[in-house]
Amino acid sequence: MALSFSLPNYTSILVKGVDSEKLLQGQISCDLAQNKRYFDGLFCDEKGYIITNAVVIKDDFFTIIVKKSVSKFLKAELEKFAKFFNCEVSEENQIIYGECKNKVFKKHLGKKDFQETNIEWDLQTMKNFCFDIEEQHSNKFRINELGYNFEDYVSYDKGCYRGQEIIARLTYLGKKVKKAVVFNNAIESISDSSGKKIGKKILEIQSKKFNLTQFFVEENEYYHEGKKIIPVSSQWEQDQDL
Structure with missing residues (x-):
């Protein structure tokens, strides 16, 4: 049975325009060219520090789901690069809920009968090493420090993106000591x-x-x-x- 969680402290960033995918492919660790609608990925800086993790939903445009406290950082980063592409970046406050089934955590747009709060979501995602980044954590940690599963967030088949070199180095370090x-x-x-x-x-x-x-x-x-x-x-x- 899936549990649903109210997530009022989340928001969405919309990226629209013919070059939307080109912009995002250079910024996020997952491969948005894949033939699917739902993605988990990481937005990093050049040194591999994570600005935020995010869910990306691909339709006629891209919807990026993040915590409200970190949205200003991601929006500013995307706008910095968007001026070189034919696309627009905006923020839209939408109803967002979380769902957990068999220890798999997903975030969705829309209304739902909620069984749990956003605090319980934070507790459960932390215990399962998929905690969503807040403002105070942004640009402070790399993927291995947060305990994220590389395979859930990283594509090794796509082209270059910010932080790729560091993530690749962390992937192939060999035996992990921490x-x-x-x-x-x-x-x-x-x-x-x-x-x-x-x-x-x-x-x-x-x-x-x-x-x-x-x-x-x-x-x-x-x-x-x-x-x-x-x-x-x-x-x-x-x-x-x-």
């Missing part, structure tokens, strides 16, 4: 059994129900303030289950 790990509670730092601080704090979500914190860290036993803590979600454990 991965994404999520813990309960608000945590500023974690350590190993000797008390040495390890890892890099990436995200934190606070809600009335509970808080979550995500780190990018090596495989280890984890401690906080001298007490051992167990992750609620870990890419180290996920990879062992494959």
Whole structure:
């Protein structure tokens, strides 16, 4: 059974015009030339830092779904390049909802009977390493630090796009020494059994129900303030289950 989530904190950016696909192909990590309507992709800068992740819906024009707080950054980036193409970029506030089935998270346009809130969406996407980027995370992290699955967001068959060289380098680094790990509670730092601080704090979500914190860290036993803590979600454990 699919769960539906109200997402009032999301918006859409529209790209219209004959050169719309050309513009976006040079900016996004997925291949919009594929014969399908729904895409997940990443908009990055030249250094591979993610401006935002996004859903792109392809019809007669392109609709890009992102969080409202980050839309101004993406719109400004697209407008900077759109002047070299025959297309227009605009923002349109539409009703957007999320859906989760078998741990696959998708965002859609339109009305739906909602069972869960946007806060619950954030909590669940964070635990499944597909968290949608907010303003405070924009241009700060690369794809591996956020724990995104490369295959879900990146095409290796398309032409050049911003950040491609860095993403390719991260793909072929070989054995990963750090991965994404999520813990309960608000945590500023974690350590190993000797008390040495390890890892890099990436995200934190606070809600009335509970808080979550995500780190990018090596495989280890984890401690906080001298007490051992167990992750609620870990890419180290996920990879062992494959």
